Amino acid sequence: MAKAEILDVMSSAKLFLGLLAAVEEGVADLLYESGPLSVEQLAARTGTLPAPLRSLLRALDSAGFVAEGPDGYVLTEAGRRLSAFHPRSLNHLLRLEAWGAREHVSLPGLQAALRGRQVPTELPEPLIPVLASAVEVGGAVPALLISRRPELRGVRHLVDVGAGSGQYAVALCRAHPELRVTALDREPMLTHAGDRVARHTELRDRIQVVRWDLHTDPLPVRGDAVLVSHLLHLLDAPERLDLLARIADGLEPGGLLLVHDFLGPRLDSGVIIDWMARGACFDLDAAELIADAESCGFTPVRTERLPGAGSSLVVARRR
Ligand SMILES: C[S@@+](CC[C@H](N)C(=O)[O-])C[C@H]1O[C@@H](n2cnc3c(N)ncnc32)[C@H](O)[C@@H]1O
Structure with missing residues (x-):
């Protein structure tokens, strides 16, 4: 420089x-x-x-x-x-x-991260409403774009892993009248998702919010599709592979995987520094993420660039 x-x-x-x-x-x-x-x-x-x-x-x-x-x-x-x-x-x-x-x-x-410090994925409780509002603003456009992806046609039950405020679940159900969504997250974020869903009375029966832990829990239900949006960047490489394997275990052959996250090439430097400082070091291009998914039992379908700080959507299917 x-x-x-x-x-x-x-x-x-x-x-x-x-x-x-x-x-x-x-x-x-x-x-x-x-x-x-x-x-x-x-x-x-x-x-x-x-x-x-x-x-x-x-x-x-x-x-x-x-x-x-x-x-x-x-x-x-x-x-x-x-x-x-x-x-x-x-x-x-x-x-x-x-x-x-x-x-x-x-x-x-940054110096601590260079010596191995890792920051927990869970934000302190007072910041959860702030995170809920931030993801609502940041996710408004991608949620609509993802809900219109052709692979979602015919999907009956989607599991939204680390669902945040629930806005992806709402957008997906609005776009697909036959779809049910199980939204997984931890408390107290789950309460925000539940409140958001409750405001959409017409969708209440189609979206279920379920408490789940990112680090340990298997998927509690079997769907025919899984969405993982802006979650993998919280995890280091072994945890990322472990989660992808748990997701693969929760899908039948042919089941759909949608990963939406910050993926290079040419990731914004601020984003790279952020995940490095967390200790997760999520600094992948789409091809590397696809290689991870393949090693966990998925076959890639396609990758698409979405708006916002280098976010991409990787579409894959369970082998
Ligand atoms: C960056 S937000 C992404 C939310 C949503 N998928 C989106 O794209 O807007 C990360 C999510 O991971 C959840 N999370 C963090 N640690 C978790 C844990 N240990 N168990 C379950 N969820 C966790 C947070 O509550 C939050 O909803």
Whole structure:
């Protein structure tokens, strides 16, 4: 990488922390709801000091996320997505990033990962509603796209492994009137999925949410298809193979496997650093994932690129 690019990266890394501070201290939400606000008003309402807060706002101004007018600061169009109140908010994702930056996506975290530290796949309980909201925003488009894949025609019972907020289950059942979905996850995420399903009264009988542990449990039901969306990246290589083998055990020959995850070639560097810092080191291209699936009893059907940070869909069938 050339010298100028290194300097750019140094600056963006610090600006990113500035964005996290604005989100975590509630500055973005206050400006969204009641802007324009002066530095003094914002400082009083967030319990911060005016001098460092002014510096933070100037940094965000210089990057185009806020603008200073005669009555104080406002969020720009780009800055509005920092607030949890924006319809396509990135606030929840940034709050997860803030947790990551405190826990492991940091210099000490990366150095610990290089010496073998692994972060548990389970987020702390207070962050589960934040994760549920973040996956809802991030998964809205892929859930619709996946629900329209031709291989799903004729599938009667799909098992959604690590189902998150349940939005894939809802999208799939809406697209396929004959389909039933069993959505597997841990508590308390399962309660979020259950609440979401309950809001769709017409689908209540077709979606069942079941408590399940990613690290140990076999699939509790036999479906004719399994969806694994944005779950494998939480696991290191031996656990990934173990899960794929448990999924293969839960499918009859010909059963469908859909894996949706961050898959190269050319994965975003931030994504690679993230999974490396977790200790999972999920840094695969689609061909490597297919080789894993083949070793666990699947035959590849096709791979498709989906929108969003290098996400792909791998379609395979149980041999
Ligand atoms: C990144 S989210 C993906 C959710 C959903 N499949 C999607 O694509 O939006 C990862 C999911 O793994 C679940 N998970 C993490 N550790 C788990 C465990 N030990 N047992 C079961 N589920 C787990 C989380 O609760 C979360 O719903």
